[in-house]
Amino acid sequence: MNGDFNTVNSFHSLKCPTCNGDCILPAEKVLDDLLSMYMACSQCPPDPMLVKNVPISEKIDNNSGKCPGCRKRHLDFVIGNVLTILKEKGLFPHDAALREVGTPLISFGYRIPYTPRLKDKTLVLIMDSVTKGIARQIVENVPEVKGVIKRKGMQSQSIGILDTNSSPHTYELLFGCDMRCDVVSSLFGELCIYKNQSFIHIEFNNTKIIKMEELYLNGELEHSVVVDGFCGPGTLGLLCVLAGAKKVILNDAWLPAIKNTILNIKANSALLGVKINFEKADYDKLIADEPVLLARAEGKSEVLVYHGDIRKLDMAIKGSDICLIDTFPSVDPGRFMAACKDIARRIIII
Ligand SMILES: [Zn+2]
Ligand SMILES: [Zn+2]
Numbered sequence: 001m002n003g004d005f006n007t008v009n010s011f012h013s014l015k016c017p018t019c020n021g022d023c024i025l026p027a028e029k030v031l032d033d034l035l036s037m038y039m040a041c042s043q044c045p046p047d048p049m050l051v052k053n054v055p056i057s058e059k060i061d062n063n064s065g066k067c068p069g070c071r072k073r074h075l076d077f078v079i080g081n082v083l084t085i086l087k088e089k090g091l092f093p094h095d096a097a098l099r100e101v102g103t104p105l106i107s108f109g110y111r112i113p114y115t116p117r118l119k120d121k122t123l124v125l126i127m128d129s130v131t132k133g134i135a136r137q138i139v140e141n142v143p144e145v146k147g148v149i150k151r152k153g154m155q156s157q158s159i160g161i162l163d164t165n166s167s168p169h170t171y172e173l174l175f176g177c178d179m180r181c182d183v184v185s186s187l188f189g190e191l192c193i194y195k196n197q198s199f200i201h202i203e204f205n206n207t208k209i210i211k212m213e214e215l216y217l218n219g220e221l222e223h224s225v226v227v228d229g230f231c232g233p234g235t236l237g238l239l240c241v242l243a244g245a246k247k248v249i250l251n252d253a254w255l256p257a258i259k260n261t262i263l264n265i266k267a268n269s270a271l272l273g274v275k276i277n278f279e280k281a282d283y284d285k286l287i288a289d290e291p292v293l294l295a296r297a298e299g300k301s302e303v304l305v306y307h308g309d310i311r312k313l314d315m316a317i318k319g320s321d322i323c324l325i326d327t328f329p330s331v332d333p334g335r336f337m338a339a340c341k342d343i344a345r346r347i348i349i350i
Pocket of ligand 1 (some may be wrong): 016018181
């Protein structure tokens, strides 16, 4: 997952670290395109009106439902195409329904009040029942699907590490690319947060953003020094940069999350008003111990990215204004409070 360190600030060369393709668009480009990205054009065929929990008997191939104008397809046709393959391979029974296929995640995720119509390579599928060979056939034969991920364990089990003593729980990328982004909207601006979806927790709720907005409205983020102690792909810490923090320290113990954080600083560089001027190359320790500085960006704010165990982060960071603690739902954030008392004057559980 090492990026190209010589071209970190050139968007044209921001290649996807997973597939080396064009999965990573600069955030301002994504936001410009977002309104029309999944919309029907005037030539698009009407909604197929397939019922997701009722078996469908018709065969759906990779041309079914394709718009002659914009070349997009309604999501149900795409999933129906996948389901037809699963039935033909004998993996699913003939009476299987669309909803049994898996969890579809659009590659530029944001809330839209209608079912999306998809261009090529704009869907990551998370599936429970699939083999490597069939995943390959899906990616090669269903043009809209860019990657197939196999879910491991319960749907409720978080992806990543709970703390530095636990072993990582990850999904498996079977074929294609698992890189996608979620557009995060807040009172003080928007960001595109990219993530390797087989390594990073899938986030659906908006309550954390609302808490950040409360901090912002209380004047606690502007000109302050903020530590995002469990930063994941960087969402909350980078929002603090947008909100006008003087300095933001992003930290996580899980290397895939930190690699995504650094990628997100690059992809959102224009919106954040910062540029990366240091990045540590050739680093591959998966789970952190003592903090190691992996990247620094400067501009409107100073941004430091550490790979470290939160319980040892005070070796590098002391006396900040705020430390945000955002653990997985199954972890009691209270147990990290004592460890954070030297890092920041105020500890906020998000
Ligand atoms: Zn990719
Ligand atoms: Zn169309």
